[in-house]
Amino acid sequence: MLGRPLLRFVRKDTHINFMRGRYMGLLVSAVLSLASLILFIHPGLTLGLDFKGGIVVEAKTPAPADFGTLRAALAAHGLPHASIQSFGAPDDVLIRLDAGSGKETQTLVDTVRHTVADALPGTTILRADAVGASVSAELFRNGMLALGISLAMILGYIWVRFEWEFALSAVVTLILDLTKTVGFLVLTGFEFDLVMVAAILTILGYSTNDKVVVYDRVRENLRKYRTMPLMELINLSINETLNRTLAHPPRCFWQPCRWPYGAAPHCRVLHGPCCSALWWALLPPSSLQHHCCCSWGKAASSAALKQKQERPPPPEKKALPGWEKLPPRQGFFRVPLAPCLSLIRRP
């Protein structure tokens, strides 16, 4: 049953001239990223509980929540600043308070709990979180550290694995991706918290993934078609991998997309990240432009590349111990690690 494929995204003789739009693509991308940067500075990201500190209490009321009663009750307990909002269903209430001093925050959460339970009898508390100011600062630092180090590792890997021209364009496009993602978060107002850090990293990981696939192909074609003009060659590479580029995102997008529906409304923890994943699905068109942009970067150094194209196995590889025994294609890493690693790829 269904032994043969029924569908495919693009015909196999697709030849779209992506490189023709390279300046336009880069310009649009740069403008968007710049706009995102401006958005990042003002109004800036909405920090979530993890990074801002404070209290979040989620409650399910027996009847549609009466905000007036709740607000009055909270004000009576000296909490007039509490923000009360509903989310998902009308009987789901979310109460937030900003962080005070450490100790206060931890006792206030109990006050809020009791107040809600007293004001609206029969209410179940779904979630009650309190994060002290010192902890939130620490979480923020750790989160940024994790993000930074992970990014550095990704770039380091590309740098080890590919020539520096690729690494450079990877850096540029990754920055473009990152800024746009941040811009998206500012625009949509999703809370930026620890889970979002993981989501951003996943988005960037996928975006790197796309780049790696295209770069791999560019590199392969550089070896295969030694005389082809660079623009044409990059165009060919993008077209050849187009099916995969288009095929990959939707699934990763369909899946997380299920979260908001399947998990609504309580899994709001993951709502933001999922929508960001959805956003990522929109990236490939732009990411194609990134390829153009990256190739633009490469074109700038095309003289150097041409040189490389013309000299069969790069001399530096020869110098490394263990390389002599391997035929050129086998060369996997540019570091001596290669002979060991090549073992895993022999069927």
Next chain:
Amino acid sequence: MYYSRLKLASVLGVCLLGLLLCLPNGIRKPALSIPWRQIHLGLDLRGGSYLLMQVDLPSLTHDRLQTLSENMREALLKNHLGYQDFRIDADKAVVSYLPRTPDEAQAGLTALDALPRLSAGEFTVTKLEDGRIALTLSPESIAAHAREAVTQSIEIVRRRIDGTGAIDPEITRQGDDRIVVELPGISDPERIKALLGTTAKMSFRLVDSNPLHATYPPTGVSLLPMANPADGPALPVYDHVDVDGADLTNAGATLDQKTGEWAVSFTFDSVGTRSFSSVTQANVGQRFAIVLDNKIIEAPVIRTPITGGEGQITGGFTAQKATDLALMLRAGALPAPLAVVEQRSIGPSLGADSIRAGMISLGVGFALVVVFMVLFYGRFGWYADIALLANLVLMAAILSLFEATLTLPGMAGMLLTLGMAVDANILINERIREEVARGRTPLAAMQAGFERATSTIVDSNATALLAHVMLFVFGTGPVRGFALTITIGIVTTLFTTLLLSRMLMARWYALTRPASLPV
């Protein structure tokens, strides 16, 4: 393209083993004593509370300085040396005083240097430039003391929580001065917070009967408030601890027969009994204060010497309060106060909802991928789907093997891994398609497809692996669960795509020898 029988068997064996390891998650643990490893559900999935507590280390140093300053005074008095302006500087960990005359400085130095130390080099005694004599705690001893205190706190926290009957509490150390308490099933941690937030340092001290001292307490006497303000004004209590609460062997909540009030009865150990009886013998008619965390619970008058080593505290307790106090006395006092700095609690219904939602998402996502792969890649799509299923099974198997904790972000990680896994299969299939389009024979196309796609697959997975391992190492909280499942997922992805799905395709080819590939 050729797979030996051994290789075939071992790949299938790993998959079967994975299936076997997954089983404990679905079945209740049998009575037999066989290893039964399951995935643990995180607090966000099963409901419960997470408390991050900070040990107040500065107060620990302060306490030690306080004790040392008392010892210093005693030593100076014993040597008939005068002192002025006794000062504790907790920030610098220094106790200092001004000797009466410069001549007495040297004698003071020797007297203080002879003070007993908890550890060699705990403190140094020096003469400052302005003529003061200073006793300074060494940073090493402060650090060692702190380490010990945190370890001890964890032990006491565990005893206290065990006393409440909480099920499966997890108490772990985090960093230098933090303790993480995880309480599955307890979605309102208020009682635990109160229990852990009390240091429960109990002491029995005499009340200074001089009425003047009630307003102007001299050195060595402190004005302590009553625990229950209704019981009266603050009383001047000697700083000297006559009997320490640590000398208790047992404590329990009892209902006082005569008054019908809740009380805490306690028994002293031999040391406590001895000191308690000698103090009560010598001070009949005096008030004896029972002090808990610098608040007086009660201060009864000693009518007769108490020599039996048993006693009772009545302080207008409720049943709950009496039980908790008894529990804290039994478990011992915390060496330093604990403060909650972060708490998260999730109700059981939210956890159940999350699991259901997660399962639905996983199911729907999986189904979508299966259908997609079959529609777009036909027969090879089916193989990719089998590999995907094996991937899911292996992920669950590894998680159960390590008894890892699965959280909601962790489930999201699993879902995202499925996307990554299928991408690897797409890379292979697209490549084979291309090679076929270039006019290669089926065998050559498959071979080229496998080989060329491998480097791309390893590249893309390696970058993701690196990023997520870093995220796991440096991340905190939900991020770690997410990074963990993705890291495991990447490893299983490499296995299932580079070995399993490839082997399935190769076996199919070897068995049927088709003239053209279904791509």
